[in-house]
Amino acid sequence: MNIVVRGKKIEVASEVEAYISTKLGKIDRILPSVMEAKVEISREKAKEPSNRYVVQVTVNSNGVLIRAEEREADLYAAIDAAVDVILRQARRFKDRFYLQHRRSDRHKRELPSSVESLPIEIEEERLPDNVVRSKSFSIKLMTPAEATEQMELLGHDFFIYLNARTNQVNVLYRRKDGYYGLIEPGIV
Numbered sequence: 001m002n003i004v005v006r007g008k009k010i011e012v013a014s015e016v017e018a019y020i021s022t023k024l025g026k027i028d029r030i031l032p033s034v035m036e037a038k039v040e041i042s043r044e045k046a047k048e049p050s051n052r053y054v055v056q057v058t059v060n061s062n063g064v065l066i067r068a069e070e071r072e073a074d075l076y077a078a079i080d081a082a083v084d085v086i087l088r089q090a091r092r093f094k095d096r097f098y099l100q101h102r103r104s105d106r107h108k109r110e111l112p113s114s115v116e117s118l119p120i121e122i123e124e125e126r127l128p129d130n131v132v133r134s135k136s137f138s139i140k141l142m143t144p145a146e147a148t149e150q151m152e153l154l155g156h157d158f159f160i161y162l163n164a165r166t167n168q169v170n171v172l173y174r175r176k177d178g179y180y181g182l183i184e185p186g187i188v
Contacts, residue, residue, distance in 0.1 A: 001027070001034050008042035016041070019076065023083045027059060030090045036060045039082075041075070055082040059090070063140055066090055067154045089153055096149060139169065147172045148180060 003024055005017045024037050040056040051071040055078040059066045068085035072078035141162045142150070151159035151172055158173040163184070171183040 001025075002036045003039065004036065005039045005041070008040055010041055010043045012041055016075065016079075020079055020083075023079060024057075024059075024086075026083075026087060027090055030087065030094055031059075031061045034059055034061045039079075041078075046071075053078040055079050057082045057086050059086055061090075061093075064093065064150060065154050066093065069155070093149070093153060144170070144172060144182060 001024070003017075003021055005012055005020055020039050024039075027034055027037070037060070038056075038058045042054045043052060044054060046052050052073050053075045054069065054071050055075075056069045057067070066086055066089045068082045068089065070078050070081035070085065072081055139160060139162045141164050143164050147159050147161045147170070150161070151174070158171055160169065160171050162168070163170045166184065168184060170185075173181045173183070175181050
């Protein structure tokens with residue numbers, strides 16, 4: 001497993017990197033398919049000292065992302081808390097999906113030819129001033145249930161994916177009442 005440790009507004013010592021490597025090494029026993037783990041550590045000027053260190057951990061296991069963010073007064077406590085959340089989510093993921101898919105011998109799905117043949121025109125366009133960040137990512141073919149679980153593992157309020165049933169890009173989002181909404185675009 002490749003572990004990338006990055007400091008944001010803080011210099012990360014080699015002792016801290018070694019500590020993170022030993023802590024994240026436990027995830028290999030739960031999910032042997034983990035390819036990469038990214039750890040971002042930052043120190044913020046917070047009014048409460050309990051929120052001083054922020055540790056974000058993102059683990060990639062064959063395209064499934066598991067993410068945790070924790071804040072603590074002590075750097076090592078923040079690392080411990082974030083790794084504990086990651087390990088808990090990895091166990092939940094393994095129990096729900098990894099073992100079920102393994103039993104059913106489900107084959108990997110490929111992108112449908114209709115999606116591959118869509119013409120994509122890339123224009124060099126300047127973003128509006130109020131857009132502060134642009135992010136690109138690859139979308140994965142999955143069912144709404146799998147998208148819901150992936151969204152929960154990431155801790156996001158929405159998730160964009162390619163629906164396995166309709167072969168269209170869908171957006172799954174968390175509603176204020178705790179339920180989920182699904183946006184299925186139609187071509188006009």
